[in-house]
Amino acid sequence: MSGPGKTTVVIGGASGIGLATARDLLANGHAVVIADLDGDAATARAVELGSGCEAAAVDVSDEASVTALFDGVIEQHGSFDGVVNCAGVSTLSLVVDHDVAEFRRVLDVCLTGAFIVLKHAGSRIVDGGSLVTLSSLNGRQPGVGLVAYCSAKSGLQMLTQVTALELASRRIRVNAVSPGLVVTPLTAPAMDIPGIKDDYLDNTPLGRSGEPEEIAAAIRFLLSDDSTWITGENLDINGGSHMQRYPDIHGHVMKAFA
Ligand code: NAP
Numbered sequence: 005m006s007g008p009g010k011t012t013v014v015i016g017g018a019s020g021i022g023l024a025t026a027r028d029l030l031a032n033g034h035a036v037v038i039a040d041l042d043g044d045a046a047t048a049r050a051v052e053l054g055s056g057c058e059a060a061a062v063d064v065s066d067e068a069s070v071t072a073l074f075d076g077v078i079e080q081h082g083s084f085d086g087v088v089n090c091a092g093v094s095t096l097s098l099v100v101d102h103d104v105a106e107f108r109r110v111l112d113v114c115l116t117g118a119f120i121v122l123k124h125a126g127s128r129i130v131d132g133g134s135l136v137t138l139s140s141l142n143g144r145q146p147g148v149g150l151v152a153y154c155s156a157k158s159g160l161q162m163l164t165q166v167t168a169l170e171l172a173s174r175r176i177r178v179n180a181v182s183p184g185l186v187v188t189p190l191t192a193p194a195m196d197i198p199g200i201k202d203d204y205l206d207n208t209p210l211g212r213s214g215e216p217e218e219i220a221a222a223i224r225f226l227l228s229d230d231s232t233w234i235t236g237e238n239l240d241i242n243g244g245s246h247m248q249r250y251p252d253i254h255g256h257v258m259k260a261f262a
Contacts, residue, residue: 008033011081012227013073015062015121016090018045020188021138024216025088025223030056032224035081039073041091064091064117067124074128086227087125088136089118092190094153096257107152114156115163122167122178132175134227137164139180141242141250149254157182161238168236177235179226184242185213194253197260203251209244 012029016022017038026036026049036057040046043061050059058080062073077084093113095106118137125135142150143157161180168178185204187195195201205211222241225231240246 007224007228010085010227011035011037011077011083012086012088013037013039013077013084013125014088014090015039015064016092018042018049020090020190021183021186021216021219022088022090023049025090025220026057027053028217028220028224029227034086037077064089064121065112067120070120070124074124078128083130084128084133085130086134086136087121087129088223088227089121090138091117092138094150094190096149096254097151098149098254099151102151110152111156114153115159118160119163122163126167126171126176129176135167135176135178136223136226137178137180139164139182139238141182141184141240141245143180143182143238144246145250147250147253149257164238165236172235177226177231179234179236180238181219181222181226182238182240182242183214183219184208184245186216186219187213188216197256199256199259200251200253203256204245207245207248207251208242209247212243214241214243
């Protein structure tokens with residue numbers, strides 16, 4: 005058990021990696037608050053997960069919504085020990101064709117949203133607490149057509165490090181995890197496009213996609229007292245893909261819809 009008595013907020017916890025993380029943390033003794041854009045979905049997941057799990061609605065790109073989330077958690081629990089921010093969105097477009105509003109939408113959730121979460125979690129979390137951000141293989145590997153997502157996830161790694169430096173005096177640790185391909189509602193639609201999954205797997209030395217539970221286990225470690233000397237780290241969890249090249253997602257999409 006890594007977290008008896010700890011209260012942890014999982015943002016984006018109603019789906020995919022966040023949901024697996026909420027389940028894992030509950031099984032390991034955390035009280036968990038699932039917070040998500042869709043408050044009804046968060047409530048439904050919290051009911052399914054049962055005792056020890058609560059739900060809240062939040063939009064990470066809206067500062068008032070994020071402050072209301074953390075103030076509500078403090079009102080309910082007195083304090084909180086950990087936050088995992090899994091909220092994320094993506095888009096596909098070449099730089100020269102990119103709609104500016106669409107670029108801003110992705111940055112707003114993946115980078116500015118993460119900043120707002122770290123700002124208000126950092127000012128309220130207990131001393132000695134732990135904050136985990138979700139970057140990506142795309143934080144280090146560029147992908148054609150993924151300029152908004154890659155820019156956000158790369159910036160998020162630096163955001164994580166600066167926050168780690170600034171909060172270290174309170175023993176608050178701030179780390180990122182960077183998954184490779186994990187099939188979730190975010191990535192599942194791309195798996196139906198011929199060539200994309202094969203290209204990923206050809207470029208993954210361990211030869212398979214990851215499971216949400218494998219990312220959740222690493223997040224639990226970073227929240228736990230087994231990682232008390234780790235901060236400002238970015239943990240690649242991708243079957244070795246970071247040692248190879250990123251698949252040509254845009255090329256496969258163009259071929260499929262030509
Ligand atoms: P997911 O299943 O789509 O889960 C993301 C959750 O975030 C969804 O419930 C989504 O709600 C929520 N969300 C979106 N915008 C939000 C906002 N403004 N405020 C609050 N919540 C918001 O995706 P996932 O695959 O688990 O991804 C989790 C994180 O890991 C993301 O940051 C993603 O970029 C990162 N990641 C994923 C992979 C992968 O292969 N799956 C790889 C690398 C990194 P809605 O569904 O209502 O939009």
